[in-house]
Amino acid sequence: MTVETRGLSRHFQMGDQQVVALDRVDLKVEDGAFLSIVGPSGSGKSTLLHIIGCLDAPTAGEVYLKGSRVDYQNKKSLVLLRRHFLGFIFQAYNLIPALTAAENAEYPLYFTKERKSKSERKERALRLLTLVGLEHRAHHLPSELSGGELQRVAIARALANDPSLILADEPTGNLDSKTGKSILELLKRLSTEEGKTIIMVTHDFAAAQRIGAVVEILDGRIQDRI
């Protein structure tokens, strides 16, 4: 079991009102699975992803990653989880404009504190770019790349620290449907070939259904599996 949530709730205070973003969510994701979470805007799907990704803390309930409970009070352990266990892909790519594609792919390795030599890291970044089909763009700056290419670089970056779990927050949201499809294919390939567990938040119900398991979330609650 890679990911498990038990009774996960998240409340936000909006002025006088309390907004329930997540309501007692129980979710299990097996190793190597590709789970899509679908739901309308404001349904709480992104909040769920952020809590699993250790970027946000639940109001109640528990999250287990690789069988051990996540301690959201312990900032250091959250950093370590993000550093070694998790990979993130964002809708807006979030590449660093000052760095080339290869350097962006290499970026998480600056924080892993492993004594990897510079050439080893460069090599790994290039291998990952090759994996996402972008080796020929390795030395271009983000401003010189197309949206699909940017997201491929972001995927390569998400793989840099060799995470078990990859969290993708609407990875195709900014892309045209053709490019979006190829990105989804790439993610699917990573899940089957590299054995990564992937949780993806998306609007595209049909596309999600083609790839793997889908859960729908509505008003902070998981609906029955479709």
Next chain:
Amino acid sequence: MIELFSLASRQLTRKKLRVFLIVLGIAIGVAAVIGVTSLGEGIRVQAVEQIKASHDLTTIEVAAGVSEESVTLITNSKIMAIASDPHVSLVATYVTDSYVTQNNTYLAVKGIAAEYRQIHEEQLRVAQGRWFAEATGAPIEIVLGYDVARRLALVDDLGVGDEFVAKLRLYGEEGRPLDKQTVFKIVGVLESAGDEHDNQVFVDLVQAMALDEKDAYDGLVVKVADATFAKSVRERIESIGLSAHSAQDVIDEVNRLMVAVTLVLGFFSGISLIVGALMVINTMIISVYERTREIGLSKALGASDFDVMKLFLAECVIIGLVGGVLGDLLGIGFAVLIDLLGKPFLISALGGSIGANLETGSITIVTPAILAGGFAISLVLSVISGLYPARRAARLNPLDALRQL
């Protein structure tokens, strides 16, 4: 570490103009401090050189030591202790007494021996007549300093070859004044020495001590083989309870004064550095705002608070390093400029011998220590200024940061 700085330099090269402006701001501040400090240092060195040129650094004046509890007299055993120092080449003892002529002309009479004349050879040149002979008995032979000779000729109408009666005022055991009359014979007059010797009258030490009935000397002049030994010899003299003075005292005084003046001036010119620091703080805060998303991203990708802080501080270190180098270069230029423009002004303002002396040297001196100091100021200032923005970046909540546009 290297990666950290290469990342930081990549970030900085993306905003070249902005970085150039901060670096320039810091560099100008550093250059102002360097320029002022080099001026202080230059004037200090000039002053010290002048003292060295006009004073003999190898002689030490020794007087009886006076402390709160006691007076340490210059006795023969003390002189032996001083003379036994291998670095001491000559020890000249003397006594000083006050005589008055019958016309009430005051005479500062100094009883000296051959060693004293040897040390002060330059100042004790006979212009007229000859040196006194030793142990002549009455009349006792004396040699007059240049100014004394003129005074005596004018007031008492005395010249070389004349004899006259002078009174020495002593105090008896009950404290009553006791005047003792002596007959002096003027045998020589000295050239003008331009110092205190012009106002003194010289007599044989043995005869002087027979007259004034003293059993200790009033002073000593110690000559060391080389000026470098002056300090240790002087410390030895002071350790046996006597007081010592030398030209080094004047040099020390000038050094203290100039260092203090330079520090004060440097401090105020350093105010321009505050402007530089504010620029760094401002720019880094803007940079943190602009890169909020990037900070959130870095945290999502596993950067700790400290990692984020290091990223920003590394940029400040680079700004500080570049600012330091540029500041040093500008500072050297500034020092040259002060020398070119300021020297003619100083020479005309000071005039005379001081101005003339300035013409040979430079009024600004940039030492490696000044440059190192300027460099360090730039580096420390940049890093300190970066601390607050970097901390602010480090404390950002990753999720909030990622949501930021």
